[in-house]
Amino acid sequence: MATFAELGLSESILKVLAELGYDEPTPIQEQAIPVMLSASDVIAQAQTGTGKTAAFALPIVERLRDERVPQALILAPTRELAMQVAEAIYKYGKGRRISVAPVYGGQPIYRQLRALEQGVQIVVGTPGRIMDHMRRGTLALDQISTVVLDEADEMLDMGFAEDIEFILQQTPQERQTALFSATMPEAVLGLAHRYTKTPKRISIVSEQHAIPLTRQAYYEVMPREKLDALCRILDVETPTSAMIFTRTRAEADHLGESLQGRGYLSEVLHGDLSQAQRDRVMKRFREGSAELLVATDVAARGLDIPDVTHVFNYDVPNDPEAYVHRIGRTGRAGRTGMAITLITPRERRMLQIIERAGRTRIQRQKLPSLADVAARRREAFRDALRGVLEQGDLDPYLLMVEEMSEEHDAVDLAAAAFKLLLNEVDQDDTISSVEGDAVGAEPGMVRLFLDVGRLDQIRPADIVGAIANEVGLPGKSIGSIDIYDRFSFVEVPNEQSQKVLHVLNGASMRGKKVKVSVAKPKR
Template sequence: MTTFAELGLSDALIATLSGLGYDEPTPIQAQTIPLLLAGRDVIAQAQTGTGKTAAFALPMIERVTDDLAVQALVLAPTRELAVQVAEAIHRYGRHRALRVLPIYGGQPIERQLRGLAQGVQIVVGTPGRVLDHLRRGSLRFDQLRMVVLDEADEMLDMGFAEELEAILQLVPAERQTALFSATLPPAVQNLTLRYTRQPVRVSIAAEQLAAPRIRQLYYEVLARDKLDALCRVLDAEMPQLAIVFCRTRQEADDIGERLQGRGYAAESLHGDLSQAVRDRVMRRFREGQLDVLVATDVAARGLDIAEVSHVINYDVPTDPESYVHRIGRTGRAGRDGVAITFITPRERRMLQTIERLTRTRIERRAMPTLADVAARRRAALRDQLREAMATPGLDSYTALVDELAATHDLRAIAAAAIKLLLNEAETEQVDTITRLEPARPERAERSERTERAPRAKRGEAAERSSRGEQGMARIQINLGRNDQVRPADIVGAIANEAGVPGRSIGAIEVRARASFVEVPRRAVRHVLQALNRTSLRGQRVRATLADETPVAA
């Protein structure tokens, strides 16, 4: 089956899908939709990024009536996934004006109570909050016809087994059940045996797991060089929106803050953040106010943002399924995507395992040089200039060109304008990341031993290296963590007051009572003068060359 019409969907729903840019079903949709339309129970093994939400949402929309009673329930492991699924169902079913309500913890329950009281047809929720509403009596299953367990393995891994059991025991016996899971461990299989009736098993073959529209690359770097490598790749790739995956919450926070310190519009997302903060971060990411989202695997579950152009694995995923989950965040809705993975020399076997089990070749790339980054920026500017020349509204600018052309060569005028736009003066600095070339095995082993050295010694070594870095000078600022100063504050002060671009600023270290920042050596006096005239967090700045006496403004 190659079209949605052949799956048995109504003309109105097909027209809606066409308007959303959906031309043909994915394999999981082609196999699942006819079964669910026929009323069969289904167990579907499908990874994120395969189109599984539409696989159950489209039949659900077709089977729900206009009665304002809860007729369908979707259970999801996280708040983010619940919201994403609810939004998708509302979008697919907009020709019917269906009432869909997401319910989850972290949101005022009064709002959910009002929504349920007004009447809804489809509820999408996390197990804990759904069970809470059932016990309150605010959620009733009298007319429930369909239950979907989305990412069932994740719900069990996150400790929702008891809540799932309690909910499934309260749903009507005569209902349709669909279970979607990336894996089918014994706990999930046990759940299906007890709560489904003669289910049809659907699975996507391994060779179909990695989306063909995703270009998969890897760079081999030393562990100590990963942050520099990440910045270089971001500069070279110029992603529209990028998600950087980390293993731990602490690492996500650390990388997010260090990227901010280097002038990138980045924030972190993980389970320790309050719901209000997570909502704010996701809103800014969706609206394009952020370029980079640094996230853990669990926090990024269910994120469905079609504009994500790049996924970057800061660490090699621990298993092939996690790899597929991660890269499934890009290349969505028919778009092309790029998946980049950083590996250390000791992680080559892990990458080979991922390639073997996903039946995918991941291309090795050499780290981009500063010249590569500059060429990429020029190419992007060339395209932007061509677009600008094709649009109206250039009269005031051509008048300025005519004025300059009276005394200067036109080519020189254009070159000077492009130089100002690209700020090419800053590219004269020495490439401090040339050490990102692949290391010899013995050097790699020494590096790994260094990574396990005590924290204090590593810090001292990093400080000595920073002071000696060619083309950069190290400035000390009298304010630190105790003054609520963050790297982004320092970057903003230097960029705004001294006119030094954020991406020309080097490493930033914020300590309890002081901070250190690297700036281009030729601009150091100008930066010092600018900082000594400004304030951070309401306090006067005193800036000096590191380990030297204050420089007068």
């Protein structure tokens, strides 16, 4: 296994990778990075989740010129993937002031226009919106030196073949073309044959792992609420020995300190620890002095801890294999285990990939409320109370009860003592799952709530079509659209919002009448 330094990456890139916690390259990165750095064309077969984004993104960042003109174009099948790739490139280019613009449908076009006008070096987008900007004259491809087709098979399956060919024909003949695809059907091979020159072929066959027989669940929350959500779940689950996985060493340290500050018995394990520190951490965890072990994937390799009751994925792992390795640390030796994953809206796609690879279904759960936590605490308190009664030695406390019984009923005294010990006070339930979150709209836009969602088979095209047909508002004026299981949000221009409300209320989408109202941001 080569190191990132041996692949030909610069010191500045290596420093960023170290900060991100990238310890060693994946097979696709090991093979593709040197080829991409050499400016050769590439045809790579690799499953999603094998680290292919870094395989093409790192060489692109490495080879950028200082000019703020589009030099690299990355085509992706969906807005979610486009956002993920753009976000990854931005992180890889940290410290070099790299400019990257994600361009996709469903986002207000004026935001993209502003970014393109300011000058960008890398454009990541879906074929349809890329072509839209090309026709408008807001995106020039004459200085593109690298084109990447990410998940080419999926783009062709979605009917983007003609769009892709049109875009490629507008780029310079002397360019690097890289095609990454999970499968290589005839359509993909034909496209590669027409638009690549003596390409280097790379094939990474990902092993099919079976998901262990462990109960699996996930909670979807907003990024800013992950810590509070984890604590609430811990309070309800009350694990006796749990591992919590993060992607990087920095995240492990931060989470470990936060949990310790909130009174949880936790330890942190990552690659920066000396062997003596590592041994001390593991001794405390195995002996039960620490109930929670916050760890990175690399640091946890080779650990043999048979009594782990829970595994928490605080960060969704980067590939299905890592997920299997993580959750395989619970439910051993015939014991039951629980694997819980926290995801943000942007990470839904990765969760679906994990489910497909493992041929399993991860159950969505509703985030516990404060009432749920209080109920669980009361249940645990009752169990502890029974244990104290069985032990006896209550004489000093019986005397106190007898003294206070002269003024108060004994039952009331016991209830007051329980309340005091449990420290139950009225609190606002401020954490919500993403389904209850209505964030503020973009300036000049109004965010509307629709009482239909994925379970009603609603798609973005249905919402855009209804607004365009019923109101006469062009699709390009419609802002972001977020669709959840039972409802959706859409942003429309402020001056048209009342008309949209009036016309859409009672209109039919997918055979169901829709109720529309202005979404109220959380306070």
